[in-house]
Amino acid sequence: MKKISKSSPEAKSADLVAGNIDQLKALFPELITEGPNGTSVNVDVLKTLVGDFTVTDADEKYGLAWHGKRRARQLALTPSTGTLRPFPEESVDWETTQNLMIEGDNLEVLKLLQKSYAGKVKLIYIDPPYNTGKDFVYPDNFQDNIKNYLEVTGQVEGGQKVSSNTEASGRFHTDWLNMMYPRLKLVRNLMCPLGAIFISIDDNELANLKAICDDIFGQECYAGCVARVTGTPTGGGFRALVNETDNILIYLRHPDVEIHGVEFTDEDAAIYDKEDANGKYLTRSLRRTGGEDRREDRPSMYYALTAPDGQQIFPVSPAGYDSRWICGKERYKEMVSAGLIEWQKVTRDGREVWQVYQKFYLEGRLKQPSNLWSELEGNKKATRELKTLFDGEKVFSFPKPVGLIRHIIEMAANDKSAIILDFFAGSGTTAHAVMSQNALDNGSRRFILAQLPELLDPTNNDQKAAADFCDKLGKPRTIAELTKERLRRAAAKVKVDNPLFSGDTGFRVFKLDHSNIRAWNPNPADLEVTLFEHQDHLVEGRSETDVLYELLLKLGLDLCVPIERRVIAGFNVHSVGGGVLMACLSQQISRDAVESLAQGIIEWHKELTPVGDTTCVFRDSAFADDVAKTNLAAILEQNGIQNIRSL
Incomplete structure (x- = not known):
């Protein structure tokens, strides 16, 4: 008779180290050996396998190093002893929604999501705490992460306030890096092959963040750094200059992932000044202009074209030298067949001559994003809109604009069923943007948010309005409670603004806690x-x-x-x-x-x-x-x- 296999009372999340060993064993069985201390990696075999690449454990090598980096890497690989407990009573449309709002330390949350969402997340946007010397609530320097998390957030007795991360501490950058590194290490596993991550950051840690992202995602996966005009000039960030921008670092899961173009604005569309039966279009010369425009640069692209009156036309520059076309003969024939070639007579030196142009139609065309975002709504507008949503109360400082995240969704999550993750959810802008974009294009994108239920202090002038608003709601004084309330109010607004939209505006609430399975701890x-x-x-x-x-x-x-x-x-x-x-x-x-x-x-x-x-x-x-x-x-x-x- 078959017996029920009794699972050992495992109160931990997925063992990422064991998973890595299994992957190595599957790819290179000869790499894994059995020794007196258990499974080990044969470094000599590794050197043979990688050929000319150098395997090194030397201290002096290129990269960013800081005190605690090794432990931060190990922290990402240490299984969580927690679980996520469901709270249907705090959720919206629990039975039907596909969205998640998770309260908890995002390090533990990311560990717990490893099995269920590995390789499934299309877009990650995060706005992590900027390292400004204020209170730091992600210590990660303890043995029992869950117990410490419950204490820090006041959910059990013995709560503790984490000390300020001031420059005088001598660990100003180190503490921030030790917080960010394991989280980014974990989240890479969740990204799908076509995934991308966008990270908002100011100048204090921009260089360090890029260095650790190069380390985690690979320099070849760096897609660029956006300078975003915030619309809120401040005196912070520079010694002698007013700071009117912040930055968004973009990394891809694989180097060949494409970032999609964005919709044209009315101003962009105005240059499409011609129209035919196929719609609005503009024309550009078929002759190559600018660099590499000479015949000798691409000889195969210098050939005669037959004008409407039978003349043979060659690419000749206004300066008189032989130029070239932008394409070869076969591609030209394809464009003619597709109706993308237009001949025009123009006056040159007092006489009419034929010129040939390529037609670019507006419909279906997208604009390649630049690395300067000055046309999007700024932080002031975001603050005003959020105050309106919260009955005129300013409960969040420096919220990101919904339009900013929608712009990012256009670029990196045009797949209408994409999963979008934000594990520093804060004011909940990412979820609001997902719902808004879905209403706009009838998408079914899903969001996963994670937010620490950080305690609000009513005696702190910066937090008093937020704490009072929680009291008004009859809810605990935490940021996570305000995040959930933002989602409820944003969902209602999306429905009012888009009465025909019947998509998902709900969310399931889960909260981090100790595992339901008791760990074996004999006395x-x-x-x-x-x-x-x-x-x-x-x-x-x-x-x-x-x-x-x-x-x-x-x-x-x-x-x-x-x-x-x-x-x-x-x-x-x-x-x-x-x-x-x-x-x-x-x-x-x-x-x-x-x-x-x-x-x-x-x-x-x-x-x-x-x-x-x-x-x-x-x-x-x-x-x-x-x-x-x-x-x-x-x-x-x-x-x-x-x-x-x-x-």
Whole structure:
């Protein structure tokens, strides 16, 4: 008889190091060796495999180094001991929405999303804390990340305020780099092959941020740095100059990823001053102008064209030297067939001569983005609009404009079903922009936000209005509460502004917490008591729904995957993703109930006809005895459900 495979009570997220080893082993089996201390990488074999490339661990090599970089890299690889608990009561359209709003330290959140969203995110936009010497709330210098997170955010007793990151500390840049590095390291895994990341930053850390992004994403994946006119001149950022811009660094998942053009403005479209049956167009000379415009530069592009009156026309510059066309003969014939060639008579030196032009139609044409964004709405407008949304109260400082993020979506997420991630969500502008863009082009893009529930201090003048607004809402005084409220109000506004739009404006709320699975932590002084306490591996007080969503994370399923529930033989049974996962997390299953429960699961499984294998999960402590457990496994196995686990 088949026994239920009892999963060890693993209260951690995906082991990224083990995953890396598995990938190396799959590509180069000879690279991985077994030694007295376990699995290791044979450096001599690595040197052979990479040929002329140098394998080095020398201290003196090109790149940005700082105290703590090695630990920051290790921190990204350390599994999380947390989970994401669902809060339907704080969500909007929980049953139907595909959007996520996650409260928690984004380092832990990114670790927990590794399995479910690896390689799926098309666009990442973040506006991380600028390193200005104010309070720093991402310490990452502790052993129990979840416990520390709960303390810092005041969710458990013993809360602590993280000290200010002042230049006098001697670790001004180091602390910021140690915060950013592991997060960027983790998020690269979530990017799809055609993905891109846009990072807003000021001048304090621009150079350092570019250096660590070169390290993480690769210099060849650097797409450019945008200077954005903010419209809010300040005295900060420079010693002698007023700062009127901030920066956006752009990196791609792979070097050949294309950044798409953006829609033309009315001013851009005004130069399309001609029109025919195919629409508005402009013309440009078919003769090459500017650099490399001589016959000898491209001899194959110097040839005669036949004008409408039969004349043979050669490319000759106004200065009289032999020039060349912009294309070869075959391409010219293709443009003629497509109706993209126009002949015009122009006056030159007092006489009429033929000139040939290429036609460029406005319809379907996009403008290549520049690295200076001066035409977009600025921060002042963003602040005014957000105040209006919050009944005239200024609850967020320096919010980014919705138009800015929509512009980025146009460039890097024209796929209307793209997933867009912002793990420094702040005022929630990214989600607002996603909903607005979807309403504009009838898209179904999804957003995933992560925001630390950072405590607001009503005695702080900069935070008083925000704290008071939370009091007005009857909500905890945290930034995450304001983020959620922004999403609710933005959704309502999008619906009012776009009455015909029926797309997704909801979001599911999840919150970071300790794993539902109790970690094995024996007390050597009283092992018997420890064993007794760990008979049930699940944390007391957690619901079936809590455990179910942790299973989704551990099995790599989307947190918005459809979940159905049926009562079978008096037990709640859940089907996830059309039967990919089936779970019964009841606390007691007697011998007498086993057969009816198993048959009900089998019948439902046949209705679902899932693609691929089904994993069936039960609570280990629920079975009356090993006989009940074994019988259930045998019945399910005989009917084609092979992968049976217990928690």
